[in-house]
Amino acid sequence: MASRAKATIFDIAREAGVSKSTVSLVLQGSGLIRPETAVKVRKAIEDVGYVYNRGAANLRKAHSNVIGMVINDLTNPFFAELAVGMERVFQSAGIVPFIANTAENPVRQEEVLKSLMEQGVAGLIVSPARGTTPGAFRRLEIAGVPIAFAMRRLPESRIPVIAPDNHRGGYLATAHLIGKGHRRLVFFGGSSDLVVYHERLGGFREACETLGIDTRDMLVIEGETSRRGGIACLETALAMAEPPTAALCFNDAVAFGAMLALRKRGLEPGPDFAVVGFDDVVEAEHYMPALTSVAVDSAGLGERAAHVMIKMIQSRTTRAEDHIGAVNLVVRESCGPDRRTRNRSSGGAA
Amino acid sequence: MASRAKATIFDIAREAGVSKSTVSLVLQGSGLIRPETAVKVRKAIEDVGYVYNRGAANLRKAHSNVIGMVINDLTNPFFAELAVGMERVFQSAGIVPFIANTAENPVRQEEVLKSLMEQGVAGLIVSPARGTTPGAFRRLEIAGVPIAFAMRRLPESRIPVIAPDNHRGGYLATAHLIGKGHRRLVFFGGSSDLVVYHERLGGFREACETLGIDTRDMLVIEGETSRRGGIACLETALAMAEPPTAALCFNDAVAFGAMLALRKRGLEPGPDFAVVGFDDVVEAEHYMPALTSVAVDSAGLGERAAHVMIKMIQSRTTRAEDHIGAVNLVVRESCGPDRRTRNRSSGGAA
DNA sequence: CCTAGTAAATGGAACGTTCCAATAAATCAA
């Protein structure tokens, strides 16, 4: 019904008895027009039910004010937080952020990127989908659109990255476990197609080596990065001849899975087998037992990424420095008391 | 660097030795042009690094192919699922869905809606922020943009709604508790500014009345819709002179909170106090004890909403029928065994 | 009273597409 031909600045101009140029000036808040005129125009804008056509405007203006955030998995609160963090700063900078989800699917990612480009975004922040091919961003780079990676990076890309210090996180968590007296450790979950995996695992390895863990006591079990993956990892670990007594998990989901599996076997996460997670999602705090985890502050990283992007846009460059966010280990209950005190009461974890 | 003036169809035309109109036709996949010509043009498109300018196109075309999804809280996996479900069907319909988050803030919602309108969306699916004023969508309605509400509705709006059968969900869950032998029940969490609250509570009330629960044994404790809210509700309930023995919670977060609080008091959720959640988020299944909850299939509702929107756009109407999605109670462990058998072992829950 | 100078408002061209009407080339019926 109500949809008569959309009102344009010409309609406003007629209604207010001025020229289209004047209306345009008012729309842009120019100080050149007489206040009374502005008021008159603004009233006309209301009256005709005008809605600004940004597409038409962008045809003349060099830059649009929308930026795209491409997220690999919005269903994961960890990445949702990232998006929300970015959104916060963009919003307050007068930039309109649009979020698109790729569901960890490179093909979908390609489509989404194409759409965003066609929409004329001023910039793009991407948490790339698993399995993204190295060339996926070439077209965007040659188009000269500012791009930044958040949270994840691609192996040999020159695109700036805003990510947590995964290596250090892995180190800190492992050092904590070793400090508790554990001498046979395992890294649970993740797979080598993800750069993040190598980083976290790298921290684990370095801690083990630096703090005197025998190489044969430093186990690695790959697996899905989900609860189910965690369950599987734990089963595998406990089936070993000499099972480990502590695990650093690729992420919290894996850790939850591992704890679940422990419980199912009648073992208590913490006293019987130490578990550390990664990411520190909200759930970690509320779990039973509360999960010790490496906090990466995804919302904060999102904010940082947004600031970087804004700077890139303003300075019309497509380059920026990487930002590596600080991490810190949040110690809760899932690692139990120090292992020395435990030795008295019972043997190994199997 | 690479950012020389953006290539247009004129550049392609020159490169391919045809007219701009021919290029346009190729771009639209028209069958009118000779295949060889099309090939030639497509090659030129590649060569000049062309990116389609949808804004310019929309200036002439009546309708755009982007639709906006406005979500109240992306951080909540429940709503994220909804968004992802919608995305799935839009994507396969060749429509580009952009997600925007309002963080439960009506002001932000207003801004987001404005932006989306200016961007020229073909339609809008909204899960309105808490506290949205009734008039918030008037401007969009008079602009003639198709809108649908998903998951939540506004009190007296004529905008079509796609939502779960909250009333029935409340009824089913309550009937389950009563079937277990509980006679003094409480509804935990939520507040009356949310239509959903009234619906779920309505189901609770109806079940109590129908199944012979005394009005004085039908308690209601409002509270935040979060873990913390659940904790508070439980404290309040157990502080009563005659505490209830079972709770239907507004959502799963409240239920988790309640269970946490029970544990803290040394009570076991299930045997000592029955808890039912609402929404059936993934966590519910993995909790300890696993949470009995009303499953609403948010992804499915999202898909449904997307289909409704597509139909609205195609038929150029702004009206559509409401869709009420089926719910079902997923029984797990958080309600314990039947209360009759329990009576032998111990007394009330306080 | 004229000239500068400032403030406010305006007309026209441009942005990159689509679509219509028109043209050009090729095919066919007679």
Add this chain to the structure above:
DNA sequence: TTGATTTATTGGAACGTTCCATTTACTAGG
């Protein structure tokens, strides 16, 4: 051969803005 028909291609106007160069109306200085 001619005119009609089909097939492939094309130029021009339009879409709703912005921005530049002008115009118009005042004010002030001499």
